[in-house]
Amino acid sequence: MSEKNKQTTLEGKIAPRGKVDPRNKLNDLTGKEWNYATRSVIVTAYPVSGPKSLAAEIRRQHPSPKPPQLCRHFVKFFTKKGATVLDPFMGVGGTLIACSLSGRKGIGIDINPKWIETYKKACSFLGIQVQTVYCADSREILKLGLPEVDFILTDPPYSFMLSKERTGEKKKIGKGFEAKPFSTLPQDLGNVDYPTYRKELKKIMALACNRLRKGKYVAIFAKDLSHEGRMTPVHCHIIQDMMDIPLRYKGLTIWYDKTINLYPFGYPYQYVPNQVHQYILIFQKENDVTVPEV
């Protein structure tokens, strides 16, 4: 069996990969790999330290870095080798590192120069080339002269969530607990109220989708918002807003993030869930997208 035609099974055994169907225009996966890749729940624990963590110690300076291995899962499913992937909220580069690891071209945008510098440090640590990055407000995306892209994979901020103190954490950690916003920039989507967040995210995604080839896909990380005893179903709102762009909603993947600590939210009075999962919402661009006014 040639090396190219082997894959490691969950049990660590070497098994034949199977064949790539010549009709497959979406990715470079075989039928077997396609079958496994479309499971709707991901429970893989990605290393958080050491050589296999892909510079997690550096990337963790950001409040919410995504594992590049998880991003690679989506990059490899939704593109072929050599394709171009856009992330309009790149942070410290989970998507871009995934592109480097899988032979794709990445384009990343972040409003905060600190995160771009941290991404560059991670690349230098990993010995990989820095992908194309812009320090800009993604509302300005059309002014950057970007080429057409084959996939958008992004993890937007969570409205004002990170800048609010979470009762459970405060209880556990005590006075030393400090809420950490991504930045203090007024254009940062992490610093606006929820209705503004929805409106602005929709606008930015419509602008980004203007650069996406027709028929191609968009994957958006989303987490629901728990605040003052209420749960805001952020992932449902994002689905609704993206369908207005219009994108076709295709389904979701749930990622069980095993690194999340549990806190006594609500204790001992009311039910407040410990969210240890995030959603990855999948959409497809069917039609041209009207460019919104910025």
Ligand SMILES: C[S@@+](CC[C@H](N)C(=O)[O-])C[C@H]1O[C@@H](n2cnc3c(N)ncnc32)[C@H](O)[C@@H]1O
């Ligand atoms: C959840 S983080 C992305 C984390 C990223 N997936 C990673 O692996 O590091 C969202 C990012 O969006 C950036 N951001 C917020 N508002 C923005 C805007 N208007 N334009 C561009 N970037 C923005 C923030 O600086 C933050 O780094």
